Amino acid sequence: MNLGPYAAFIVAAYSLTLAVVAVLIAWVLLDYRAQQKILADLEARGMARRSEVSR
Amino acid sequence: MEWIALANPSRFLGLAERLLPWLVGATALAFAAGLYAAFFVAPEDYQQGQTVRIMFIHVPGAWLGMLGWAIMSVAALGTLVWRHPLADVAQKTAAPLGAAFTFVCLITGALWGRPMWGTYWVWDARLTSVLVLFLMYLGLIALWRAIEDPSRAARAAAVLTLVGAINLPIIKFSVDWWNTLHQPASLLRLGTPTIHPAILVPLLIMVVAFTLLFFTLYVSAMRNEILRRRVRTLRLLQAQAARGF
Numbered sequence: 001m002n003l004g005p006y007a008a009f010i011v012a013a014y015s016l017t018l019a020v021v022a023v024l025i026a027w028v029l030l031d032y033r034a035q036q037k038i039l040a041d042l043e044a045r046g047m048a049r050r051s052e053v054s055r
Numbered sequence: 056m057e058w059i060a061l062a063n064p065s066r067f068l069g070l071a072e073r074l075l076p077w078l079v080g081a082t083a084l085a086f087a088a089g090l091y092a093a094f095f096v097a098p099e100d101y102q103q104g105q106t107v108r109i110m111f112i113h114v115p116g117a118w119l120g121m122l123g124w125a126i127m128s129v130a131a132l133g134t135l136v137w138r139h140p141l142a143d144v145a146q147k148t149a150a151p152l153g154a155a156f157t158f159v160c161l162i163t164g165a166l167w168g169r170p171m172w173g174t175y176w177v178w179d180a181r182l183t184s185v186l187v188l189f190l191m192y193l194g195l196i197a198l199w200r201a202i203e204d205p206s207r208a209a210r211a212a213a214v215l216t217l218v219g220a221i222n223l224p225i226i227k228f229s230v231d232w233w234n235t236l237h238q239p240a241s242l243l244r245l246g247t248p249t250i251h252p253a254i255l256v257p258l259l260i261m262v263v264a265f266t267l268l269f270f271t272l273y274v275s276a277m278r279n280e281i282l283r284r285r286v287r288t289l290r291l292l293q294a295q296a297a298r299g300f
Contacts, residue, residue, distance in 0.1 A: 001094060004105040006170040013109045013166040017116070017159050021268065024155055028275040035282035042289040047296075 062141045064281045071278045078271040085264035092257035100254065109167040111258055115265035116160035120188060121223055122269070123153020127195075128220040131213035143209035144284070146216065147199055148276035152269060154192035160185060172236055180229035181237035184222060191219045205284065 003010050093111040100107035127149045133142025164182065165175040176182065195212055202208035230239045241249040250258065 002105075003108075004099075006104070006106045009166045009170050010105060010108055013112060013163040016162050016166075017112045020155050020159050024152065024272050027151075028272055028279060031279045032275065032282070035279055035286060038286045039282060039289070042286065042293065045293070047289045047293050 062139055064141055064144070064284075067141060068278060068281060071274050075271065075274060075278075078267060078274065082264060082267040082271050085260065085267050089257065089261040089264040092260050097254050097257040103171055106167055106170050107254065109163050110254075111261045112265075113160060113163040113167055114258060115262045116156045116158075116163060117185065118262060119265055119269050120153055120157030120160050120185065121226060122266070123149045123156065123192075124188065124216070124220060124223060126273075127153065127216045131216040134209045134213040135217075138206075140206070140284070141281075143205060144277050144280045146209060146212055147205075148273060148280050150192055150195050150199065150212075152272055152276065154189060154196065156265075156269065157185065157189040157192060161189060177236050179235040179237060180233040181226065181235050184226045184229050188219075188222055188226060191215075191222065195219075205287070 089111070093108055097108070097111075099105055127146050130142045130145035130149065133139050134146060161182075164185075168177075169175050195215055198212050198215060199208050202211060227240075229235060230237055
């Protein structure tokens with residue numbers, strides 16, 4: 001489709017928005033993996049919260 | 056199950072696991088419909104031409120920037136009144152999301168303003184109050200990082216959040232209270248929206264899509280923060296065990 005004489009502004013706006021959304025998605029995914037890995041390491045060393053021990 | 060039962064972090068994690076696949080699917084479908092409508096259904100604006108398509112991302116960015124602070128304000132009450140740890144989590148995780156969407160609003164607004172107004176930026180009341188919102192988000196994120204104890208950080212952040220909530224009506228009504236270059240409200244106003252349905256419907260679909268994206272990210276980020284707090288607890292227990300307590 002023809003975006004007219006201001007196509008560069010439209011493409012830049014959508015590209016920057018896509019970049020921000022991509023960063024947010026990467027942030028939550030990578031953070032989730034990191035926290036799960038640390039938790040698994042700690043639990044492998046025998047660490048557990050008191051509420052879990054008492055169950 | 057009463058709604059208050061969901062305020063238990065373990066129950067929240069279970070709910071998040073069940074909810075997230077549906078949220079991801081709904082977000083993808085809404086964006087597919089929204090982007091199709093924005094580029095292939097909505098006509099050019101009679102004055103703004105094709106640049107009106109920037110509105111389909113600019114308006115949702117503005118909406119979510121303000122929604123983020125509104126959610127943090129409600130959560131701040133949960134922190135200060137009930138001192139609930141899940142309220143702290145809800146406060147903390149909304150801040151980076153709100154900041155990101157406020158940034159989207161500012162940057163797309165600048166890219167829309169240049170061809171339509173002849174400038175990327177003017178210090179008018181609407182633009183300046185949204186910039187203040189963005190700076191307040193950054194200040195809040197810095198505050199969370201500066202205080203190590205999560206419950207102390209939550210109380211300090213809650214006070215700042217509630218004070219900062221004054222900016223929300225200022226942003227909303229800035230175009231009515233002051234003479235601004237920014238156009239007056241065309242969606243959330245008394246009476247019917249001033250936008251033609253051919254452009255309004257795609258805009259509303261994009262608002263729904265971005266809102267679903269926000270809540271997908273929000274639930275994910277809250278889940279991560281709960282896990283981070285569990286890590287912190289285990290590390291403290293590990294340190295106590297190492298000292299022989």
